[in-house]
Amino acid sequence: MLTFSPLSAAQNKLIIGLQNEWPPYIIDGTPPRGLSVDIVTAAYATQGYDIEIQVKPWSRALKEAEYGRDVVVIAAWYSEERKHTLLFSEPYLYNEISLITLKGKQFEWGTYKDLAGKTVGVIKSYAYDDDFLQSPWFKRVESTDLLSNIHLVMNGRIDMLIEEYRVALWTMRQNKIAPNLFTKIYPNVAYSGLYVASGQSNPNAQEYIDAFNRGLHLIRSNGELDRIVKKYDNE
Missing domain, CATH: 3.40.190.10 (Periplasmic binding protein-like II)
Known part of the structure; x- marks a missing residue:
């Protein structure tokens, strides 16, 4: 039974x-x-x-x-x-992966060669587009979190950061950082x-x-x- x-x-x-x-x-x-x-x-x-x-x-x-x-x-x-x-x-x-910099410092780009000499804030252990990771034209600067990269951009220690745009805006607002200080650099890096x-x-x-x-x-x-x-x- x-x-x-x-x-x-x-x-x-x-x-x-x-x-x-x-x-x-x-x-x-x-x-x-x-x-x-x-x-x-x-x-x-x-x-x-x-x-x-x-x-x-x-x-x-x-x-x-x-x-x-x-x-x-x-x-x-x-x-x-x-x-x-x-x-x-x-x-x-799908995430919209973007380069973000201070307003007034935006520029046009089409290939990674256009980023020659620039520094881009990334987060340790995150998976980015393989072409982005392997490009020899710019320097990737690792941080432990997004907020650190936002501060590095604000302080002029790096030129820009790469992040999912909705996440970046949310993080700025939650930490009382005005999103209108920043701008997205078009086009997007990737949709991931x-x-x-x-x-x-x-x-x-x-x-x-x-x-x-x-x-x-x-x-x-x-x-x-x-x-x-x-x-x-x-x-």
């Missing part, structure tokens, strides 16, 4: 999701919220999963995933280097997809990625994805 417990059947399986604080995509709190948090939570819920978000420094979150801990990172950028250690979902959003990723050495990685992809298709088709995006854009 088989016994059946309605309570146990209703309980979702739990996934641990790691990510650094990256507003408005990941906003630290109890519990964490944000654009990526809400999208990933909604997609997994359709597949019978709960996700517990743990906010950690990006380099630590990435290493824990790459070294095979039973986790996912919820807002990763794809790179050729990372594909050797991580499994990636389908992209659920946002992915859920899990370590290839994690035995549950493929299951987690497949489940997210199925859930993503559902929330995209039923309009939930658009509702979440509009909520944060309006906010």
